[in-house]
């Protein structure tokens with residue numbers, strides 16, 4: 001445990017990246033001792049002895065456990081003693097059936113509550129989550145065609161403002177630069193084009209997630225039975241509440257002003273804050289919840305998108321041939337839309353879409369996906385019994401690197417998903433609709449955005465924003481690795497997660513008069 005804490009302390013900036021994803025995917029980390037009776041399933045790591053010994057073995061060899069489990073039980077569920085107690089690892093062939101189970105059996109919200117220590121942090125309003133998901137699905141995603149020209153202009157402006165002039169080759173630390181860009185561009189739609197640049201907004205948007213995860217991870221160092229007390233001795237919890245208070249103090253007058261504008265019948269902005277205010281009464285929620293919903297939306301969106309863009313840029317800069325091919329595609333597509341990055345234009349950038357998906361395939365982030373709490377016992381069609389009170393999960397990263405599903409999985413193949421989409425190569429998945437190989441599509445063979453009814457609702461917005469950023473950067477900048485660096489920057493790994501090194505630099509030079 002000490003070792004882990006040291007690694008966490010030393011790698012804090014990198015950890016911050018990971019925890020952002022963890023926050024989004026609701027990774028359960030404190031379920032020790034809460035498992036039900038799942039003894040009918042094979043137990044991996046039996047040879048290590050009793051549960052505590054297996055748990056310790058998992059701390060040092062977690063990834064190997066999953067790899068062995070994948071080899072031994074490719075089409076059968078098995079048990080694994082993780083850092084946080086027993087889990088049931090589900091095979092790909094059961095996922096279609098499990099994803100159809102109702103929420104009162106396979107439950108994401110309870111997992112979320114436990115994972116994020118809501119009880120001890122005084123957070124976790126389910127109605128708020130429901131409200132947020134409604135706004136994302138019902139307003140944000142549906143508005144993409146309408147808001148895209150605005151988003152595209154914001155992207156161009158923000159990239160120019162955030163990057164140094166780059167008249168000559170200039171070194172840029174990628175992660176923090178992309179983080180700033182993503183916070184501003186997303187903010188333009190979340191809260192409007194003026195406030196998205198306000199230092200208070202940007203601070204909350206970029207730092208609240210870290211404060212949140214920092215508090216949760218510190219709290220989890222206490223035994224689960226003592227966390228109610230540990231909360232009072234954990235300064236990170238107070239720091240989180242202070243950040244939250246600051247963010248609310250910034251948002252409260254903004255919300256009041258919007259309310260006044262609504263009462264006065266003035267023209268209202270077309271952004272997520274306004275969509276929330278238009279509907280919050282229907283959900284029986286208060287304006288204070290709107291501020292909290294804004295914070296939660298940033299928490300789900302900003303670091304996850306930043307990690308994805310950073311991974312893709314690291315993949316691209318090490319492969320200059322793909323950069324020039326992508327540029328050609330972007331220019332060819334934009335020639336048909338008078339240079340405007342419409343939704344249709346983004347859809348037509350199919351090589352870019354393929355590169356984005358291939359980057360997710362080779363950099364799956366977390367090894368596991370679809371973490372759910374079994375709320376009621378259920379028996380699956382193959383006889384697998386899932387008892388109430390256990391966590392289930394599936395080893396997504398191993399599936400996307402399985403040669404039976406993805407040929408030559410160790411190779412970064414920029415055309416992989418384009419070829420699958422176009423039907424120019426055989427499809428080992430046998431999809432009737434080859435459009436399922438798009439970046440935004442979730443399938444049992446590709447769960448980067450999760451799976452089932454709780455798969456990431458923000459992925460359409462994220463895909464749109466990632467394409468806008470990459471297309472603009474590729475058109476406006478040449479990029480290369482610093483002298484002496486010949487290979488892609490290695491990802492950092494922590495347990496079953498891998499993330500881009502947030503300290504790495506790439507050289508950029510502005511393309512002159514050719515965009």
Ligand code: HEM
Nearest residue numbers: 025300301304305308370448449450451454455456458462
């Ligand atoms: C590349 C960026 C992103 C990645 C990789 C990502 C990934 C994920 C994953 C893995 C899940 C869990 C799904 C499951 O377990 O089935 C999730 C859920 C969620 N994501 Fe994202 N996400 C991203 C961007 C966004 C954005 C931009 C938003 C908001 C605008 C968002 C909002 C949410 C919400 C609200 C949930 C919870 C859904 C539910 O409980 O039903 N995400 N995301």
